[in-house]
Every structure is written in C-alpha cells, then in structure tokens.
C-alpha cells in the first residue's frame with residue numbers, strides 16, 4: 001500500500017541532473033513524434049508511420065535502467081526506443097524522409113530503425129516477428145558469457161501471434177536472460193483487448209511456461225517502470241530467468257498515420273487519459289514536487305526539444321535520396337565485400 | 351453500366367455470395383467493426399452480423415488454419431489477409447494443409463476456401479510489407495491463383511472463387527482499390543483460366559498480370575503515340591489455371607513478347623511464361639522474350655527509389671524497343 005516507487009533505490013540513486021535528463025528524453029520523444037506527424041501530413045514521409053505519443057514512460061523507464069551489455073529489440077512503433085538508446089534525431093528524421101543519411105540509409109523507413117552499435121536491434125514490421133529474435137539475442141548473450149539481458153517489446157495485439165509462444169517455451173526451457181515488455185496500450189489497431197485477447201492478463205500467459213510475470217498498472221509512472229524493470233534485470237543477470245512485464249499504457253494518435261481512429265474508441269476516452277494520466281505531465285509534477293525541476297525549466301526543455309526536432313527536419317530536407325545503385329546494395333554481405341567473398345555465380349537477375 | 355471502384359466490386363462480390371449461400375463467411379483482422387484496413391469490407395458486418403463477419407486477433411496461422419478446417423467440413427470461408435505479406439506467417443496452413451488436403455486424402459476431402467487481400471509495392475511500406483507472392487502460391491499444385499487488374503474482373507473472379515470447390519488465392523492491390531470501371535448490375539461470373547486481351551495489337555505482345563496490366567496498357571499507348579507500334583496487351587487474370595491458348599495465339603500473331611510484372615525476376619511468373627512460349631511457340635518468335643520486373647532487391651522504402659524499383663511504362667517501352 002504505502003510502497004513508493006520513487007523511493008526505490010534505482011530511483012533515489014538518480015542525481016538531479018539524471019532526473020532532468022530522463023524528463024528531457026521523454027519530452028524529446030514527444031516533440032520528435034509531433035514533428036513527424038506534421039511532416040507526414042505535409043507528404044514528406046511515406047508509407048506507415050506509427051507514433052508513440054502517450055507511451056513515453058515505457059521506453060524511457062525501461063531503457064534508462066539498462067547497462068552496457070543489455071540489448072533491445074522492438075516492433076514498428078520504434079521511434080522512442082531509438083531515441084532512448086541515444087540515436088541521433090537527425091538520422092531518424094532522415095530515415096522517415098527516405099534519405100541516404102537516415103539510420104537505415106532510407107531503406108527501412110519508420111518501421112525499421114536500427115543501430116546495433118547502440119545495442120538496438122530494430123524496429124520490426126511483422127507483428128510478433130521480433131519475439132523469437134529477442135530470445136536469440138538473449139541466447140547469444142548467455143552463450144558469450146556476458147552479464148546482460150535482452151528487452152523485447154511487443155504490443156497487446158502481438159501477444160496473439162504463435163511465434164511468441166514458441167519463444168516463451170524456449171526462453172524458459174533454456175533459462176534465457178530475456179525480458180518481454182508488453183506495451184499494453186489497450187488497442188491493437190482497432191481491436192480492443194477484450195475483443196482480441198482471451199484470458200485474464202496478457203502477462204499471465206507466461207505462467208504456463210513457468211515464467212515470472214506481472215502487470216504494471218501505473219504504466220504512466222516512469223519511477224514504477226524503472227523499479228520493476230531493474231528487478232527483472234536482476235532476475236536475468238543472477239538467475240538467467242526470463243520475465244514478462246505487461247505495462248499498461250495508452251496511445252493518443254491513431255494506430256498509424258493512416259488510421260482515421262473513428263470506429264473503436266471515443267474522443268472523450270482519449271482526452272480523459274491525456275488530462276488525467278499523461279506520463280510527461282506526471283513526471284514533471286513529480287520533479288517539480290521534489291524541487292528538482294521548475295516549471296520554467298520544463299518549458300525551456302520543451303522549447304529546446306522542439307528546436308532539435310526542427311533542426312532534424314532541416315537536416316532531412318537537405319539530405320539526398322539514396323542513389324539508384326543503392327537499391328541493389330546491402331543485400332548480401334558478399335556482394336558488398338566482393339574482395340572478401342568466395343562465391344561464384346550470378347546474384348542478381350534484372 | 352455504373353462505374354464502381356475495384357474496392358466496391360470486391361465488396362459487392364462478397365456481399366452477393368454471402369446472400370446467396372449461408373455457408374459463406376468472412377474472417378480476418380479488422381474486417382468487421384473497423385470495416386477493413388482498406389475498407390474493402392465496409393458495411394458487411396452490419397449486413398450479416400458478427401457470426402458471419404468475424405474480427406480475428408493477429409493470428410494469421412491460427413485463423414487461416416481454422417478456415418481450412420471449417421472448409422473441410424463444408425463451410426466456405428473467405429479469409430482476408432490484411433496484406434499478403436502477412437500470409438507468410440500462415441504459409442504452412444495454406445501450403446501444407448489447404449493445398450495438399452485433397453491429394454493426401456486420395457480425393458476424399460476438398461477445401462473450398464478463399465484467401466484474399468492486397469499484395470503490392472508502390473506505397474513505401476518497405477521490405478516486409480511489399481511482397482507480391484503470387485508466384486510462390488502458383489508454384490503449389492492444389493492452389494488456384496488469381497490477380498485481377500480492374501473492378502470488372504475483380505468482381506467476376508471473386509464470385510467465381512467463392513463458389514469454387516478448391517482453395518483459391520486472390521491477390522488484390524491497394525493502389526487499384528480506388529480505380530473505377532464499368533460493372534454491370536446483373537450478375538456475372540468470370541471462369542478461371544481465361545486470359546483477357548485488354549488491348550488488341552499486332553506488333554508485340556505485352557503480357558502481364560495484376561497492376562502490371564495497367565502499366566502495360568500505358569506502355570502500349572506510348573508505343574502507339576511515340577513510335578507507331580501497335581502492341582497487344584494480354585492480361586492473364588489467373589496464374590493457375592493458366593490460359594495457355596490465349597498466350598500462344600497472341601505470340602503467333604505478334605512474334606514478340608515482353609512480360610511485365612511486379613514480381614522479382616528470379617523464378618517469377620514471367621520466367622514460367624517465357625518457358626511455356628519457347629516450348630510451344632518457338633518457331634513463332636522473332637526475338638528473345640524480355641521481362642520487365644521489380645528490380646531484384648528487397649523493396650526499398652525511399653519514395654523516389656521505390657518508383658525506380660517498380661516496373662514503369664517507360665521501362666516497358668524501352669525494353670520493347672530493344673526487340674522491335
């Protein structure tokens with residue numbers, strides 16, 4: 001009852017600067033997404049673009065407790081995770097613009113951000129497809145004898161994909177340092193959890209596999225998320241056991257930019273969440289209450305983040321599109337490194 | 351005749367067949383309450399209720415397989431894949447179960463199921479979402495594979511598919527959903543295995559399927575206007591069963607062939623058609639058979655580069671000129 005996540009050591013150990021940094025990261029995510037939405041509406045971004053507004057505490061809370069040998073992999077709603085691992089806004093915006101300076105050279109787009117140098121194994125477009133990959137990353141960590149874990153994110157809709165269950169079994173059977181983070185924003189496109197998911201909690205599906213699981217109701221509270229994630233990390237480091245954390249959250253925008261968001265929830269529902277449960281507002285209030293942050297400082301941070309996103313747009317606009325030759329590069333390691341390859345034969349058939 | 355969109359044509363086909371036959375039901379992600387990710391199934395849940403228009407979780411392998419099981423019992427499921435790219439997680443159910451069931455049971459069982467949804471590039475959704483797997487499915491004996499290029503064909507072929515007693519894969523196209531064509535108000539069906547001459551010509555055959563038929567037609571107009579070349583455009587409509595007769599007749603008339611398709615070239619549909627032509631009309635060819643395909647790479651996201659990657663009318667014209 002009286003447990004206060006802000007008092008958990010993982011949170012009390014944070015310096016003032018670190019707390020402000022965490023706040024700034026959440027704001028940067030929000031501002032980046034708002035700017036992406038505008039660019040999308042102006043026709044500069046193609047295809048599908050899934051934004052993260054409303055869910056900031058999840059990426060910020062979970063990723064901010066990771067150590068140097070921890071890795072992450074997620075689905076297509078990946079902009080926030082990319083920012084949290086420290087990827088440069090310019091390279092993300094350029095990717096959205098399909099430019100060669102983008103993090104994936106304009107080849108992947110919104111759903112396929114990657115930066116292995118930051119232990120970020122991407123954005124993945126096929127629902128549930130990343131769930132066994134996360135098990136593989138965890139397997140490799142264990143195999144290499146590293147003290148690390150893999151955070152594998154998925155949605156409340158993705159839990160209904162078969163490969164997830166095969167991966168759960170393997171993770172438990174082989175004692176993998178793996179943490180599944182179910183970002184339960186209550187909707188899978190236009191399908192609410194009740195209409196798409198049988199059973200009680202989503203995390204509870206791990207029980208049959210003997211996997212520790214819990215639901216974090218306060219998914220808008222970055223302190224709570226940090227506390228529970230660090231406990232799961234200990235379980236991975238010390239016991240080599242997997243965990244499932246189902247984090248309750250909410251998305252403010254439609255499923256993707258092409259979702260008119262008219263058939264499955266009310267405007268009032270969205271407004272109510274924004275008003276009462278916004279994760280950034282909540283953290284700001286906490287920090288102001290702790291006298292770590294002033295409202296003026298918060299405003300300045302918001303302004304800076306807006307400007308940073310604006311500069312990212314300029315960078316993206318000024319960058320070039322990939323060349324035509326680039327279409328057939330980055331397909332085989334060997335054709336990109338012809339001197340080091342040994343295959344004979346024809347690779348491409350135009 | 352009223353002009354309707356490709357989207358409406360499919361919607362009407364499903365609606366009419368559901369009215370006609372109680373055993374037909376529709377199943378897929380967001381097909382009901384949301385009216386379909388691309389609004390193809392608009393209003394169907396209101397017309398037929400939640401027992402016959404069923405919203406599924408994101409479990410393609412589960413509901414495709416469930417559909418096969420239901421079809422074995424005599425129901426006629428229409429399974430929508432939000433896009434065919436997502437059918438890959440259900441590959442086993444379509445290929446090992448739907449396609450093989452009749453054979454393995456020595457003809458005791460048949461599987462009257464329709465798998466449908468869009469399959470195309472050109473909308474900048476990147477490598478995982480831009481597959482055109484009609485060649486994969488046409489590779490499998492036991493599956494029928496249909497790629498309608500306009501609203502008229504879409505309706506007639508869809509109705510036929512729903513009445514068919516075998517598994518049928520219909521690959522639609524999100525870019526075509528808004529295209530209109532004249533579609534009669536009275537009922538009609540289009541039998542499988544009948545290609546359609548979309549433009550009659552004498553100098554060269556542009557053979558194509560799906561949206562590439564539209565590209566071929568554009569190219570034919572350019573060839574006529576800019577080079578005074580009269581191209582014939584043959585729309586296969588069905589890959590399996592294949593209308594060999596119409597293909598060969600066209601080749602015998604024009605003696606030159608360009609195959610146009612959105613498939614990647616290696617083991618693509620065009621490769622099969624080229625093989626057929628050299629085997630059965632070798633003496634009628636005045637030049638090698640050419641193909642215009644999507645450039646052989648995973649689909650690129652970058653907008654201008656995806657345009658370059660896909661077949662264009664200009665590329666078809668250029669290629670045609672090399673063999674004229």
Ligand SMILES: Cc1ncc(C[n+]2csc(CCOP(=O)(O)OP(=O)(O)O)c2C)c(N)n1
Nearest residue numbers: 077125126127155156157158187188189436
């Ligand atoms: C195998 C597969 N089926 C369908 C889709 C289309 N699709 C993309 S996201 C999505 C909803 C996923 O919802 P959820 O897992 O809750 O994640 P959220 O979008 O809420 O973050 C669907 C149906 C897909 N990308 N892959």
Ligand SMILES: [Mg+2]
Nearest residue numbers: 155156187188
């Ligand atoms: Mg969701």
